[in-house]
Amino acid sequence: MIRSMTGFGRGEASGSAQKILVEIKAVNHRYGEAAVRLPRVYAALEERVRRHVLNTVYRGRTEVFIKIEDVLGTDRRIRVNKEVALAYYGAMRELAAELGISADIQAFQLVQLPEVVVTEEPQTDIEAVWDLCRAALDEALRELTAMREAEGAKLEADFMGKLEWLKRQTQALTDQAPRLAAAYYENLLGRLRDLAGEIPLDESRLAMEAALTADRCCVDEELVRLDSHIRQFHEILGEGKPVGRKLDFLLQEMNREVNTIGSKVDDLEMSRVVIDMKSELEKIREQAQNVE
Numbered sequence: 001m002i003r004s005m006t007g008f009g010r011g012e013a014s015g016s017a018q019k020i021l022v023e024i025k026a027v028n029h030r031y032g033e034a035a036v037r038l039p040r041v042y043a044a045l046e047e048r049v050r051r052h053v054l055n056t057v058y059r060g061r062t063e064v065f066i067k068i069e070d071v072l073g074t075d076r077r078i079r080v081n082k083e084v085a086l087a088y089y090g091a092m093r094e095l096a097a098e099l100g101i102s103a104d105i106q107a108f109q110l111v112q113l114p115e116v117v118v119t120e121e122p123q124t125d126i127e128a129v130w131d132l133c134r135a136a137l138d139e140a141l142r143e144l145t146a147m148r149e150a151e152g153a154k155l156e157a158d159f160m161g162k163l164e165w166l167k168r169q170t171q172a173l174t175d176q177a178p179r180l181a182a183a184y185y186e187n188l189l190g191r192l193r194d195l196a197g198e199i200p201l202d203e204s205r206l207a208m209e210a211a212l213t214a215d216r217c218c219v220d221e222e223l224v225r226l227d228s229h230i231r232q233f234h235e236i237l238g239e240g241k242p243v244g245r246k247l248d249f250l251l252q253e254m255n256r257e258v259n260t261i262g263s264k265v266d267d268l269e270m271s272r273v274v275i276d277m278k279s280e281l282e283k284i285r286e287q288a289q290n291v292e
Contacts, residue, residue, distance in 0.1 A: 002237060003292040004151035005029070005060035005244070011139025013132040014071070017125075021067040022136040024053070024144050028290055029061035038066035045130055052134060056141045058242045059292045066133065079118045085110045148292065155287055156237055162284050166254075167230050169277050173261065173270060174223045180267050219261045226257040244291035251285045 009024045034053040036046045053062055088110055096103035111117050233250055236243045258281060262274040 002152040003148040007144045007147035009140035009144030011136040013136040015132045019069045020136045022140045023065045024140045026062045033061045036064045085116045217264045222257045222261045229254045242292045247288045
């Protein structure tokens with residue numbers, strides 16, 4: 001089953017000290033990337049989160065939003081750095097004495113100075129937080145994967161329909177190709193005879209030259225390769241792993257074969273078929289851009 005690259009997932013986990021909410025949004029991208037946003041105090045978990053996400057999401061850009069709430073409160077501790085405060089006080093008194101002014105210094109003035117008051121965050125068990133975070137991540141990833149697989153199933157069904165249509169058109173061109181080559185050969189031979197007029201010609205050499213020229217409009221090899229690419233597309237869809245890049249490459253090859261066929265055929269009906277095939281391939285290519 002193929003997966004789409006777009007989707008959304010949400011997960012929650014609670015412990016004795018924290019409650020964690022994770023939201024993951026995934027969009028199209030050529031490679032696999034994960035942008036993680038979580039509270040600064042838990043920045044040490046960022047790389048773990050990124051690796052955990054990329055173990056599940058192989059292609060596409062994911063944005064991971066993590067909210068961590070302290071259930072028991074912050075329990076911050078406020079401390080006065082006495083050494084810094086005394087240093088400020090001494091410097092201010094020394095300056096006042098030198099200037100001959102009053103040194104009436106109040107405590108509230110000192111605590112407003114830089115680094116006098118220090119806020120100490122409580123010690124956090126980072127491993128316990130990671131265990132909760134991973135549980136919430138797993139729930140969000142399961143929801144994201146389910147959404148990507150559901151969208152992938154729709155894409156696969158549409159691919160199958162379009163591939164079946166392409167196969168029918170390829171067979172139609174294959175059926176008409178011999179007639180086209182024969183008609184081109186006869187027309188070219190007739191034109192050469194008309195140009196020669198009364199001049200005697202070597203009929204065998206003339207026929208050989210006409211055959212060589214007519215061979216340039218032969219599309220048998222391109223049709224065989226195109227049919228092979230269509231069958232390979234079916235096989236890739238059934239691999240059950242990220243196949244987006246393979247499909248991109250294969251569609252380029254299919255488009256190349258159809259373009260070559262279009263440049264060789266000189267028949268209105270076949271040209272119309274080729275134009276329709278190019279249009280259908282472009283639709284498939286646009287949809288394949290969303291495959292993981």
